[in-house]
Amino acid sequence: MAEALRYDPLGPSGTWHRQRARLLVYGLLTLFALYYLLPLVVVILNSFRDLPDISRAGLIGLPSSFSLSYWPIAWSKFCVGGTCAGIAPFFFNSVAMAVPATIISTAIGAVNGYVLSKWRFPGSELLFGFMTLGVFMPGQMVLLPWAVVLGWLKLTNTTAGLVLIHCVQGLSFTTLFCRNYYVNIPDDLIKAARIDGAGFWRIFRKIVLPLSPPILIVTVIWQFTNIWNEFLFAVIFSSGTHQPITAALIALSAGGTSVHQYNVESAAVLIAAAPPLLIYLFGGRYFLRGLTQGALK
Amino acid sequence: MIAAPAARRLSAILPQLVLAPSLVATFIYVFVFCGWTIFISLSDSSLLPDYSFAGFHHYAELWANRRWNIAYTNLFVFGTLYVVGATAIGLALAILIDQRIRAEALWRTIYLYPLAVSFVVTGTVWRWILSPATGIESIVHHLGWMGFRFDWIVQRDFAIYTVVITGIWQASGFVMALFLAGLRSVDQDLVKAAQIDGAGMARIYRKIILPGIGPIFIAVLVVLLQFAIKTFDLVYALTGGGPGVSTTVPAIYVYDLMFQRGQMAEGAAAAIMILAALSLVLVPYTVWVNWHRRHGEAHG
Numbered sequence: 270m271a272e273a274l275r276y277d278p279l280g281p282s283g284t285w286h287r288q289r290a291r292l293l294v295y296g297l298l299t300l301f302a303l304y305y306l307l308p309l310v311v312v313i314l315n316s317f318r319d320l321p322d323i324s325r326a327g328l329i330g331l332p333s334s335f336s337l338s339y340w341p342i343a344w345s346k347f348c349v350g351g352t353c354a355g356i357a358p359f360f361f362n363s364v365a366m367a368v369p370a371t372i373i374s375t376a377i378g379a380v381n382g383y384v385l386s387k388w389r390f391p392g393s394e395l396l397f398g399f400m401t402l403g404v405f406m407p408g409q410m411v412l413l414p415w416a417v418v419l420g421w422l423k424l425t426n427t428t429a430g431l432v433l434i435h436c437v438q439g440l441s442f443t444t445l446f447c448r449n450y451y452v453n454i455p456d457d458l459i460k461a462a463r464i465d466g467a468g469f470w471r472i473f474r475k476i477v478l479p480l481s482p483p484i485l486i487v488t489v490i491w492q493f494t495n496i497w498n499e500f501l502f503a504v505i506f507s508s509g510t511h512q513p514i515t516a517a518l519i520a521l522s523a524g525g526t527s528v529h530q531y532n533v534e535s536a537a538v539l540i541a542a543a544p545p546l547l548i549y550l551f552g553g554r555y556f557l558r559g560l561t562q563g564a565l566k
Numbered sequence: 567m568i569a570a571p572a573a574r575r576l577s578a579i580l581p582q583l584v585l586a587p588s589l590v591a592t593f594i595y596v597f598v599f600c601g602w603t604i605f606i607s608l609s610d611s612s613l614l615p616d617y618s619f620a621g622f623h624h625y626a627e628l629w630a631n632r633r634w635n636i637a638y639t640n641l642f643v644f645g646t647l648y649v650v651g652a653t654a655i656g657l658a659l660a661i662l663i664d665q666r667i668r669a670e671a672l673w674r675t676i677y678l679y680p681l682a683v684s685f686v687v688t689g690t691v692w693r694w695i696l697s698p699a700t701g702i703e704s705i706v707h708h709l710g711w712m713g714f715r716f717d718w719i720v721q722r723d724f725a726i727y728t729v730v731i732t733g734i735w736q737a738s739g740f741v742m743a744l745f746l747a748g749l750r751s752v753d754q755d756l757v758k759a760a761q762i763d764g765a766g767m768a769r770i771y772r773k774i775i776l777p778g779i780g781p782i783f784i785a786v787l788v789v790l791l792q793f794a795i796k797t798f799d800l801v802y803a804l805t806g807g808g809p810g811v812s813t814t815v816p817a818i819y820v821y822d823l824m825f826q827r828g829q830m831a832e833g834a835a836a837a838i839m840i841l842a843a844l845s846l847v848l849v850p851y852t853v854w855v856n857w858h859r860r861h862g863e864a865h866g
Contacts, residue, residue, distance in 0.1 A: 294665050301659060302676050304735065308691040309679070327704035328694050381588050388581035396589060402596045405848055407796055409820045409837035413606055413830060414599040417615060437591050444588065469580045498684030500799040501817075505825055515686040519803060531694070542687040549682035553675060556682060557743055 316340065316535035323531050343536035347521070352510060356537045359517035363497055365428045366513055370435035371492040377436075378443020378488060383477055385444065386451035387459050388469065397448060403441030408501045411438075419506060426511050431503065435496045443488050446562060450484035451477060483555075490552050491559035494545045514541045600841070607834035615830065624831040633811050634836065637819045640726050641843075644733065644815065645794040651734040652790055653783075656741025661771065663742070664749045674746075677739035685736065689803025692732045693719070696804075722812040725805050729797075729813055732804055737793060741786050748779035781858070784851070791847045795840060816840050 307329075314332050315323060322334040345355035352358075385397045415434055416425075424430030454477065462472045503516040512520070518541050521534060549556050576583075610620040628634050659677055663670060680688060695701040698717040706714040718724035752775050760770050798817035805813040807822075814822075816836060823833030 294662050294667060297658075298662050298667065298673055301655070301662075302673065305676050305680065305739070308688055308695060308735075311695060312691045327708055328700045329702065329705040330708065377588055380584055384581040384585045390582060396585070399596075400588070400592050403592050405792075405844060406596060406600070407817075407837070407840050407844055408798075409817060409840050410603050411595065411599045412603075412820075412824060412837070413615065413834060414602045437595050440588050440592060468577060469584075494682060498686070500684065500686050500802070501821070504802075505821070515684050515799075518686050518690065531700070534690075538687050538690055542683045545682045545684070546679065549679060550675070553678070557678065560681065560740060561744065561747075 312535045312538055315531050316343075316539055318532055320530065320532060328531060339530075339532040340536045340540075343533045343540060347530075347533050347537065356514065356517065356521070356540055358510060359512055359514040360540060362428060362507075362511060362517075363513040363515075366431045366435070367493055367496040370432045370439065370496050371489055373432070374436045374439035374443050374492055375485060375488045377440060378445075379447045379478075379481065379485065380473070381440070381444040382447025382449075382451050383473055385448045387454070387456070387472075387477070397444075400441055401445050403438065404445060406438075412501075412505060415502075415506065426507055426509075428507075428511065430506055431513065434502050434506065435492075435499070439492050439496070443492065446488045446491070446559070447481075447484055449562070450481075454480055486552065487555045487559045487562070490548055490555050494548060494556070497545050603834045603837055607831055607838055609831055611830035611834070613828035613830070620831070624835045628832050628835045628839070631832075633814055634816075634819060636811055637814045637816045637836075638839075640813060640815050641794065641797075643726055644729055644797070645791065647727070647730045648733045648737070648794050649787060649790045651730065652737040652741050653786055655734060655738040656786070657745050659738065659742040660745035660749055663746055674739075674743070677742055679739070680736045681740050685799035686803045688736065689732065689800055692728075692735075693804050696728050696731075719805065720809055722809050725809060725813045729801055729804060733794075733797070733800055736800070737790060741790070744782055744786055744789075745779065748782040749775060752778045784854070788847055788851045792844065795843050795847070816843075 311329055315328055316339055317335050317337065318332045319334040319336060322332060326333065343356055345357050346353060347355045381400070385393055385400075419425045419430045419433075422430070422433075424433060458476055459472055462476055467475065497513075498515065499513075500515045500519075503513045504519065507513060507516060518537065521537060605617070606615060607624055608620060608622065609618055610616050663673055667673065696716075696719040698704065698715070698720065701716075703714060703716045706716070719728045756774055756778075757770055760774055765773070796817060797815055798821070801807060801813055801815050801818050802821075807814045807818045816839060820833050820836045820840065823829045823836060825833075
């Protein structure tokens with residue numbers, strides 16, 4: 270009975286009492302798990318069912334039909350707002366937006382964090398505080414200025430415009446993440462390298478970067494997930510074939526012109542959710558760390 | 567090894583030079599854009615920006631507007647239920663997971679995944695589930711209970727509660743993660759000592775563990791309030807602000823005023839109200855955190 274010797278927070282009382290408590294714990298956890306998993310299960314099941322089945326039994330219900338054909342339709346044939354090329358072009362719009370914006374904002378954030386932690390100068394702490402202000406800015410405050418600035422730069426309704434927005438907006442986060450991580454690198458390490466004659470970039474490349482993978486992974490995951498999932502800027506600053514997938518998805522599922530093709534829409538929804546969901550499943554630890562730092566500052 | 571003076575001077579200010587573009591961008595983003603929006607709110611901009619000063623009358627119009635009234639009332643209703651609900655469920659989940667359960671990582675993964683996926687995605691699916699024609703109501707009808715009704719999403723007076731249900735669904739896993747980290751940091755010796763004294767688990771949680779994670783409660787509150795004030799995608803994907811205008815929230819109304827109705831100045835005024843609400847939450851929190859930190863340092 271090694272089990273009984275271990276400290277058990279549920280209390281010291283007898284086995285019967287304890288087992289009942291265990292049962293209660295697992296019962297409640299399962300109940301909550303059902304609430305959380307319901308949408309995911311519903312959308313996965315419906316992406317394989319035919320329409321008569323769905324309309325007969327409702328969206329929540331055990332499938333009585335199975336077909337893999339809705340996924341290819343959702344990917345490359347379904348009509349979204351006039352064009353019938355499926356969700357794929359919008360998926361690639363999102364890739365073309367999220368990948369460069371993530372790389373650029375993370376790279377700049379890393380260098381900024383390096384300066385603000387290892388090359389401090391009078392006032393640099395103040396500047397750091399100032400840069401973190403961007404974290405709190407609600408999107409609504411910058412919509413009109415961005416609309417005008419994008420017009421000046423001739424970037425209205427382009428992926429490049431969205432990349433620019435996400436880079437500027439992401440700078441505060443990436444700088445914050447990296448600076449708070451680099452602060453923990455011992456200053457002696459940097460000092461020693463400086464005495465040896467290494468300069469700004471050399472120290473960054475040879476000492477700081479090799480120590481950076483953990484924070485770079487957190488930052489990249491945070492930026493990519495946020496940019497991929499972002500909707501406000503996407504819906505306002507893009508239209509038609511230039512839309513990222515979040516904006517296109519709304520156009521697809523809200524465009525109630527004809528009968529809803531729930532199976533194809535379900536597949537499209539899952540395709541849109543796939544990249545961040547896969548990142549979450551494989552890098553959950555890093556995802557959570559970014560979340561905690563990003564939300565709590 | 568004597569570098570040319572110019573090169574040496576350059577390398578001396580290299581860090582500042584490297585930082586400069588980001589500072590300029592952030593300055594523009596935070597101050598110039600903010601000021602710009604404030605200025606637009608004081609102008610007579612409608613479809614296009616118009617930079618003549620027009621005073622505060624757009625604020626007056628905003629506060630006299632019935633739809634703005636609906637929007638902030640909804641924010642209060644939604645915000646309160648959302649914060650209370652997500653905190654309660656998140657704390658309950660954290661306590662459950664803290665009971666040395668098996669496959670802890672799996673449970674945590676299940677509760678946290680909603681936060682990884684866009685609200686556009688989950689809002690769409692929730693809309694299907696909550697619609698009487700396709701979702702829960704229809705499945706219960708199929709099971710034979712024809713009198714069952716669950717049509718909140720199409721009822722003006724109840725639709726906002728579907729936003730609450732979905733919002734709590736999305737955020738409570740995150741709250742759980744924050745609380746769990748807190749629960750794990752409570753001094754286990756204290757807990758054991760209390761147990762030896764014969765205190766029951768409920769009492770230990772009430773008297774020792776929960777008071778020990780007080781700061782986390784405040785952090786959770788601040789994070790959730792922030793989420794609530796910024797809520798946009800969720801409502802947009804779930805109800806589109808409807809039925810009618812019954813689930814309009816401030817962020818939706820800003821979007822509508824600026825880009826659907828061409829009432830830029832009033833939209834800017836509404837955006838500033840959102841900023842003000844956020845500051846109301848964040849400024850006291852920042853002050854408190856800094857005070858706490860200094861206080862903590864002073865006492866060792």
